[in-house]
Amino acid sequence: MSSDDELLIKKALHGDIDAFEDIVYKYEKMIYSVAFRMFNDKQDAEDLTQEVFIKLFKSLKSISKKNNLKSWLYTVAYNASIDEIRRRKGKNQISSDDNAESFINTIRSDKPGPEEEAINKEKTRILENAIACLGEKHKSLIILRDIDGLSYNEISEITNQSLGTIKSGISRARKNLREILEKSGEIKDYS
Amino acid sequence: MTDCDNIAEKLPLYALGELDENEKQEIEAHIKSCKNCRNFCAEIKSIVLALKNMDDIEVSEDIHNKIMDEIKKINYNKKKIKFKESLFTAACFIFMCIVTVALYDIQNKKALEEAEISSTVRQSADSVIDYEKKDKAIIYESLTLSVKSNDINAILNTAKYYDPEAYLNGSSINFKILKQDLELLMQELNKISEAEITDRKKEDKTEQYNKITAQINSADKSEDLKELAEQAFFMEMDSECFFIKINIKNL
Numbered sequence: 001m002s003s004d005d006e007l008l009i010k011k012a013l014h015g016d017i018d019a020f021e022d023i024v025y026k027y028e029k030m031i032y033s034v035a036f037r038m039f040n041d042k043q044d045a046e047d048l049t050q051e052v053f054i055k056l057f058k059s060l061k062s063i064s065k066k067n068n069l070k071s072w073l074y075t076v077a078y079n080a081s082i083d084e085i086r087r088r089k090g091k092n093q094i095s096s097d098d099n100a101e102s103f104i105n106t107i108r109s110d111k112p113g114p115e116e117e118a119i120n121k122e123k124t125r126i127l128e129n130a131i132a133c134l135g136e137k138h139k140s141l142i143i144l145r146d147i148d149g150l151s152y153n154e155i156s157e158i159t160n161q162s163l164g165t166i167k168s169g170i171s172r173a174r175k176n177l178r179e180i181l182e183k184s185g186e187i188k189d190y191s
Numbered sequence: 192m193t194d195c196d197n198i199a200e201k202l203p204l205y206a207l208g209e210l211d212e213n214e215k216q217e218i219e220a221h222i223k224s225c226k227n228c229r230n231f232c233a234e235i236k237s238i239v240l241a242l243k244n245m246d247d248i249e250v251s252e253d254i255h256n257k258i259m260d261e262i263k264k265i266n267y268n269k270k271k272i273k274f275k276e277s278l279f280t281a282a283c284f285i286f287m288c289i290v291t292v293a294l295y296d297i298q299n300k301k302a303l304e305e306a307e308i309s310s311t312v313r314q315s316a317d318s319v320i321d322y323e324k325k326d327k328a329i330i331y332e333s334l335t336l337s338v339k340s341n342d343i344n345a346i347l348n349t350a351k352y353y354d355p356e357a358y359l360n361g362s363s364i365n366f367k368i369l370k371q372d373l374e375l376l377m378q379e380l381n382k383i384s385e386a387e388i389t390d391r392k393k394e395d396k397t398e399q400y401n402k403i404t405a406q407i408n409s410a411d412k413s414e415d416l417k418e419l420a421e422q423a424f425f426m427e428m429d430s431e432c433f434f435i436k437i438n439i440k441n442l
Contacts, residue, residue, distance in 0.1 A: 017266055021259055028255060033248040049250075050258050057262050120230040124246045127238075141267050167204060170199075174203035181238065 003101040005069040013060050020060075024053055027070070030148070031077050036145045040132040048084070053075050074150070074160045078140055085136040130180045138173035145170050194221050195228055202228060206235040331394040333434040334373075341383035343439055349379050350437065364437040373433060380437075389438070 001009075008026075011019030031052050032061060036045035055076050056063075131139055144150045144158065155166050198218050204210050205218045222228045340346055342360070350366040351359035351374060357366030366375060380386035 002352070017263060017265075020262060024255065024262075028250045029248070032250045032254065046254050046257065047255055049254065050261055053258050054261060054265065057265060061215050120244075121246060123241055125243060127245060142242065146239045147245060149243065151300065156424075168211070169208075171200055171203040174206075174239065175199075178231075178234055178238055 001063075001067055001069055009063060009069070022055060022078045023056070023069075027073050028053070030070070031073055034074070034077045034140075034143055035081060037128065037131060038129060038136070038139060039086065039149065042086075048077065048080055049072075053138055055080075055109070071154060071157055074144070074154075078144070078158050082136050082140065113133055126181075126184075126186055130177055130184070130186075133180050134173060134176055137169060138176055140179060141166065141169050146174070195225060198228070202232055203235045204252075206232040209241055272371045290353055327395040329400040331392075331434055332370075332397050333390075333392055333394070333436065335390035336377075336380070336386055336435060337389045337440060338380060338384045338437050339440045343382050344382065346380070346439060347436060348365045349376070349383070350435070352379075362439045364439065365436075368433055368435060370433060376435075386437075399407055 005026075008019045008023050012023065019057070028049060032045055032049045035048035035052075039048070052073060056073065059123050063069065079175055131142055134142065140159070141155070144155050145152075150158070150169065152163055152166055155161075159166065161169070198205075198221055201210060201214060201218060205215060210218070218228075222232065338346055343362075343364075347357060347359060347364055350364050353368040353372055354366035357364055377386060377388075408440075
């Protein structure tokens with residue numbers, strides 16, 4: 001754990017709520033981004049982010065010096081979002097296949113006009129929607145590796161999977177993402 | 192299976208330079224001559240670069256405040272529980288202290304009662320008297336000392352030094368000492384407590400003593416003799432002794 005994080009946690013353990021707030025300021029964007037990209041929904045992202053920091057607050061004592069706080073937060077966010085998505089799937093609230101179909105149809109029928117956002121922002125929107133169509137495992141791998149830039153070792157620790165499994169998963173996730181963009185007619189922008 | 196199929200799984204990793212040297216060379220050899228795989232790699236690379244350059248997602252102050260409000264609520268409840276636990280612990284501690292003091296007090300009273308009982312028994316057993324004091328005046332001198340102390344045993348032990356027959360009687364200790372030892376006794380009592388003489392009197396018991404002596408001499412039943420002996424025991428005081436009664440007052 002970095003010495004800054006260690007000090008903040010120590011202070012927070014002694015009841016310094018401002019120290020804990022500093023931790024929140026430091027990592028809330030990171031966690032919120034993961035959450036938003038996993039759910040593609042602001043409210044869900046907000047709920048998950050809150051859940052992660054509440055879990056952190058309640059677990060301060062058990063976070064040892066050995067733990068990397070950033071990895072710990074990613075792990076909690078990853079597990080919580082995977083669990084929630086699977087729970088909703090179980091209740092038939094979401095389906096990645098349905099999402100892919102509706103995304104592709106939306107892209108085909110709802111082309112942006114010149115008055116809409118700049119090309120980069122539009123690309124972001126399309127990419128976010130395409131990512132939303134992936135299964136939760138592939139989605140999380142794309143977020144952790146290709147968006148957040150974590151190393152394979154870090155991802156292996158967070159997801160509790162072997163390096164080989166992670167690499168194989170990333171490969172398939174990128175392939176699937178490409179296919180979604182191809183089917184929606186957006187792949188020409190990436191040729 | 193074509194060469195393309197063989198390497199399809201690895202191309203998304205190759206595109207981002209994530210393969211080891213051997214696997215890299217295998218794929219490079221293939222894509223030199225395969226346009227489809229080359230295009231595929233280019234597309235993957237472009238997509239991943241676009242992913243890296245996606246706009247940051249900002250967290251509004253509103254979201255931050257909601258998180259901290261919840262944390263502060265949990266912290267407050269945690270403190271409330273901790274405070275209640277402290278109160279409970281303190282209450283348990285006080286209860287344990289009270290129980291301990293009560294047990295000590297009961298034990299102490301039991302010890303005092305036992306001492307009193309044993310000294311009473313001893314008095315009865317030791318009632319062998321010398322009846323040769325007919326011509327001597329029997330003068331009781333009794334003193335009452337008031338002693339402030341929490342340690343009854345210490346006072347009793349001091350008394351027993353002068354009179355092994357010293358005994359407890361409720362919250363007072365009764366014993367005999369020679370007049371010449373009174374000053375020393377007061378000094379020792381004042382080391383462990385606050386002691387002062389509150390009453391002093393003399394009683395001439397010569398006639399009473401002589402009466403009991405006569406009765407003993409004429410008694411023919413052992414039970415009568417025993418009772419008379421007890422009475423005589425208490426009569427065996429002379430003007431050279433004090434019959435001391437210490438009233439113990441707890442501090």
